[in-house]
Amino acid sequence: MSDSEEYSDSPEMHRNPSPPPESEEADPADEEAVDAIGATVYSKHWLFSTLTRLIQAITEQNSGDAEGPTELSEEQEEELCKVWDMAMDQDVSRFLQEFKAPDILLGVIAKSQCPRLTEICVGILGNMACFHDTCLDLSQNEDLGAVLLLLLGDADPPTLLETCRLLLTCMSQADVAPLWLERFRQQPSLCPSLCFIMSSSTNVDLLVKVGELVDKLFDEDEELMKSWLSGGRRGSSGGVNENEDDRNGDEPQPDVPTSLLEAAKQLRSESSEGLEVYLHAIQLLTTVDEGIQALVCEEGAGAAVWAFMCAVVCEDLCQPDDPALSLQEQKSLLGPALAVLAALHACQGPHFTVNTDLTLVGSALRVLQYHRENHLSRQQGADSHRGAQRQGQEGEREEGEQQGGQDEQLTALLECTCELLASILVAISRDEVCELLKSGLLTEKTCSSAARALLPQYTAAVQHLVSVLSDVEPKLADSLKEFPSLQAQS
Secondary structure, eight states: OOHHHHHHTOOOOOOOOOOOOOOSSOOHHHHHHHHBOTTSSOBHHHHHHHHHHHHHHHHHHHHSOOOSOOOOOHHHHHHHHHHHHHTTSHHHHHHHHHTTHHHHHHHHHHHOOOHHHHHHHHHHHHHHTTSHHHHHHHHTOHHHHHHHHHHTTOSOHHHHHHHHHHHHHHHTSTTTHHHHHHHHHHOTTHHHHHHHHHHHOOOHHHHHHHHHHHHHHHHHOHHHHHHHHTTSOBOTTSSBOTTSOOSOTTSOOOOHHHHHHHHHHHHTTTOHHHHHHHHHHHHHHTTSHHHHHHHHSTTOSHHHHHHHHHHIIIIISSOTTSOTTHHHHHHHHHHHHHHHHHHHHTTOBTTBOOOOOHHHHHHHHHHHHHHHHHHHHHHHHHOHHHHHHHTTOSOHHHHHHHHTTTOHHHHHHHHHHHHHHHHHHTTOOHHHHHHHHHTTSSOHHHHHHHHHHHTTTTHHHHHHHHHHHHHHOHHHHHHHTTSHHHHHHO
């Protein structure tokens, strides 16, 4: 038997040949899909490498002998700024969270001697906080919360700006805002730090962000606002925090009203958006007794606030050559400014009095006149017949509010304007009325608009005006006497 025959009779089973070995070159498309972060084209490997190099760089920085601030290389800054931009994507933000990037960035911030590096790290966290899940995760990190509040005492404006942006983003989430409010209450350096920025900075962007943060805090937590007004030493319950040291008993407490006012002055000609924020924050002060007392006490800022608000209203807004529609555009500035003026005018006392400039009276009359003109224009456009029927009726202010029921700012503006004007008219003198007539501020049109808005709530103020006009301008007085509320009082 031949060898070949012997082999062919072997009892071993036949099988298909083994497959060829895998190709050394995998499909690039598959590799990219595995490396991509979520549905993005961003690379996991690149992000890992960048963060790893960041850790190495900060380690080397702290192991050296450098004492002052250090700088990032151009390449490092470019790569980190890419991460900053990438963090605005939700998939990237989620991946960074899973990769424990917040802890890495927190460590870098704590050790950084480079202001630009700190700014970028806080900026990355700020972009991550734009998404609810990552915002919740960041907000629950107690160490991160403590470091961010301490950063508000930093000297670098860009870092301060990004820190405020991050805090505002977190405060916008209803379920995490209470965590931050509690931290704010327990941080004694917060009020002095923010007041220092408001009273000394000339950086417009920073002042706007700090103002937004302070306004948000005051709006959300009245007790926090009161504690800052009374020296910034209340605990979370509103009482004195016995665990706080005086640190420096001779150090003057920050003056919150003056700090807000200085920032508002800086922004008056630079940013109407920022000015609006500070006017609203000052208005919030006047909603609590502590705020009023801080303004009208012997050394309070009430007189300075009054002068500034008068200047804004009389010089910047609702001018005689403005169209009536400008009232709609300016209501967010006029509203809080006139509300503060109304509150201060009503709280005059031994340490605080105001000299009412007649141009302020003219501005208040013009606000009501422009409102009436806008009201009539809307009525004629919607239903000319119904508008004709309502002409001459009282209570137009309330009726106008109902028609624009969604416009809370306009409603508030009309209410505070009427309150201020009534408090002035109820004691206006003959000489002052003559001056208003002579200057053209008090006319048949402005009188009629004011009466429609003031009646019937402020009947006493209109009656006093009519009595004075009866002596100096009888015809104008007679036109006002036609209103039913005044006829009923006759």
